[in-house]
Amino acid sequence: MAYVATKGGEKAIQESEKLYHQLKKPVTPEFVQEIMDTMPYLVDRVMGEGSLYAPDLAALAIAQSGGDLYEAVLLLRAYRSTQPRLAYAKPVTVDETLTLRRISAAFKDIPGGQILGPSLDYSHRILKLDVLDGPSPTDEEEDTAVEPAEKPAKPQYPLVADWLRQQGMMTAIDVPEEIDAADIPDVTRDPVMMPAPRAHRLQALARADTGGVLALGYASMRGYGFVHPTVNELRLAYAEVQVKHPVTGEYFSAGRVRVSQAEIVTKGKSTYKIGFTATMGWNEVKLIAGATLDMEMSQAEPHPALNEDFVLYHTEPIESSGFCIHFKLPHYVTFSSSMDNMRKVITVLYGAEAAGKDADEREEDAEKTATSEIVTKDTM
C-alpha cells in the first residue's frame, strides 16, 4: 500500500463556503432576534443538546448553520469550550421553580391540580395557509390572546412522586447528602465508565440528542423493552440561577432559565418504579423518552439496545453526528488500500487476465471454466 499524499482544494473549499452562504440570506441581528422570539422550542432544543444555556447564541448558531441542528449544536459546544467555568450554582429542585405547565397522565386529581400551560397538545394540526396568502391576521382577529384568570396560579407545586410516596405506593428516597457541586460527577470532565454513576447518566440524558433518545425510547415503548410508561408528572418551568456572592457569601439570582423534567412510572411487584429525565429548555418528547430509558437502563437485563452504555454512547449528538458525517471526508488512503487488496483477491481467484473485466464478465468466465471442467470430466 502506498500513502497518497494530496494537496489542493483550498480555493474550492473557500468558494464552497461562500456558495453555502450565498444560497441563503445573510445572518443579521434582527434575524437572530426573530429566531429567539418565534422559535423558542427550537432554541431550547439546541441549548439542551449544546449543554449551554444562551438563547441568543443558540439562535445565532441556528441561523449560521442554516437550520442544520447538529451543526448548530456543534457551534454551541465549540463556543462553550472557549469559556472558563466561573462557578457552580445552587442545585435546582423542581418544587422551587416557577412552574408554567404541570400535568400528570397517571392521576386526575393531583395535589395542586393540572395546569396545561403553553401547549399545542390539544390543537388541530392544520397548516394556516392564509398566513402565506395574505396579510397576517391580528391576535384579536384570530382570537389567540389568553383570557387571564382573575387570580394567578400558584408559582410552585409539590411533587406528585412525593404524594405517591406518602401513600406507600413508591419507595421513599433518602434525603440526599449535601454534596459540593464541584464534586458531582461531570461528563464534560470525567470519562464515562460503565456502570455510570447516576449523575453521569442524568447529565448525559440532559444533553442527549432528542432524535436519538426518542428512537431508543420508542423502541422500548413498542415492546423491545420491559417498560410501559405512564407520565407521573411533566413540568415546564423557570429556574433561578442562584450563585454565591464572593464577598458576602450569600446566594443571589443571576437570572432565570427555562428547565423541564418528566417522571414516568411503571408497575413493580408491590410499588411503582420511577424513571426520570430533565433538560435545559422545554423539550417534552425528549423528557418522556429519556425517563423511559432511565427506567430501562435500570433493569437487571435490559434489551441490548436499551442498556446503559448503548444508550449513553449512541445518543451523544456531537459524537454520533460527527462520526456519521466524517465518512464523507476524504478516505483516499484507506480506500486505496482496500482497492489494492480487492485487486489481489481478483487475481488469486480469477487469474491475472481477469483484471479490467467487470464483475459479471468475471463470473461468466468463471462459470464457463467450471462447466468445461465438468464436461471434460464427464467425457473422460
Added chain:
Amino acid sequence: MAQTLSRSEALGILTKAPAEQVKNFANSLLDEIGDVYVEKNRTGLVMLPYTDSAQGTTFHLGEVLVAEAHIKGLGQEGYGMVVGRDVVQAMALAVIDLALALGLRTDTIAQLVSEQRQQQAADDEHLLKMVEATRVEMETF
C-alpha cells in the same frame, strides 16, 4: 428601607431588570465612587446542578452563559453576575453592589430595587393569571 436591603437581595432583583436602566443608574453612581479597579469583567459559565426527583441524585443539568464583574473601590469590593453575555450589565451591577457596600446612595438604590421588584411581581402575576386560565377543571362522569 436601605438598612433592610441586602446586597444579594438587590442583585437578585436587578439582574432581571432592564439592562439599559441598570447601566444608566450605575453610571450615575460612578462620580461619587470615583476610580474603580476592575479585577474581573468577563463572560464565562456557571454549572447548574439539578436534583433528580426520582432518586434524589444531584447532577449537572448543563452550563449557563453568564457575564461577571468584580471591582474594588474606596476599600470595598463590588460584584455582579448576570445570565447572558452582557459584560457592561455585569459591571453596572458590580458598581451598584459596591455602592451598597460603601453605603452610598442607598436610598436611591433601594427605590430602584423596590420599583423593579414591583414590576417583576406584576409581570409574574400577569403570567401566572394566564397560566391559571389553563387549569383543567375535571369532571367525573
